[in-house]
Amino acid sequence: MGSGFSLFHNDSSCYTNRDLLNRGLGDLPESCVALIVENLDPVEICRFSKLNRAFHGASWADFVWESKLPSDYRLILEKILGGFPEKLRKRDIYTFLSRVNSFDEGTKKAWVDKRTSDLCLCISAKGLSITGIDDRRYWSHIPTDDSRFSSVAYVQQIWWFEVDGEIDFPFPAGTYSVFFRLQLGKPDKRFGWKVCNTEQVHGWDIKPVRFQLWTEDGQHSSSQCMLTEPGNWSHYHAGDFVVGKSKRSSTKIKFSMTQIDCTHTKGGLCLDSVVVYPSSCKDRLRRN
């Protein structure tokens, strides 16, 4: 971790007139400091901006943040904001993107990981096509803090379980993983405590559910798994897709989760959202 640098506080007069020996970090001109901080991650850059004037100035240098912003950040901003704010400096743009921003009438959220600059996306249950969602015999929306969107979709009993979704977004090049965030059990409160009511959970141990993923450029994946661990929120992996560095600026993906074996009913399932994360996060998310 940070070794102890001795800073020599000198005025900013031209260094040709001064003793060239015994230099410290504080003597470097802003342009050199900017080249140094470019090698740090965004969180560290902001931390070091408090060091001295040169670091503070360097931490605002546009070229430093240009290298941290995801590619196609203009398109991402346009998608989220509906326009591009011309007056913002690159560091401000990065700060904005690293916050969780809602768009599409609050049904979707997107943000950039502060350290790695990776793009993450989240689609609420209300942004998905759920078969039978309007039929109160089967589905309902339950307000809860368990969800980023403050509400989840709950199915008490159904024969034909199908959830479809799609998104068209300017994903930067890379590999992404799609997960469904689900819980077997209904969020409930008992005597003021948050509990998970698993009384209605049934039918998921008979046959597996099927996850599918398609991209516009022909990628397709399909998998099956049993839903397990009632009472906990889990991320179920629906598939991966690759965004290449091609000219196309926006990537459209479709995904689905189905259990349509109508010989048995299933229910007691809570659907919070579908998340799209860079594949590097895959292991962290599995079943957590």
Added chain:
Amino acid sequence: MIVLKSSDGETFEIEEAVALQSQTIAHMVEDDCVENGIPLANVTGEILAKIIEYCKKHVEGGGGSEEELKIWDKEFIENIDQSTLFNLILAANYLNIKTLLDLTCQRVADMIS
């Protein structure tokens, strides 16, 4: 051959190819003002010697594989003290030697992070 004069009066005679890795020197050569040697008022003899050592190794890709060059760079940068490191940054900035500047700045970034 090109003659470089440090701020403390040392002179170094080096091959043009080595010197031309500095964009600043390259421009001076283009503008034809290198008759009596190039005075570098911002760089001491000690630092200039280090820079010349780096540039000699990096002439035309270093004569070895990319891996070997990386290993050499690593040893080069790890064997210098803080003060020399900062002076190298300033000198590489002044002389406009991009690869050396990148190497030294990356080193500082690694040290402070």
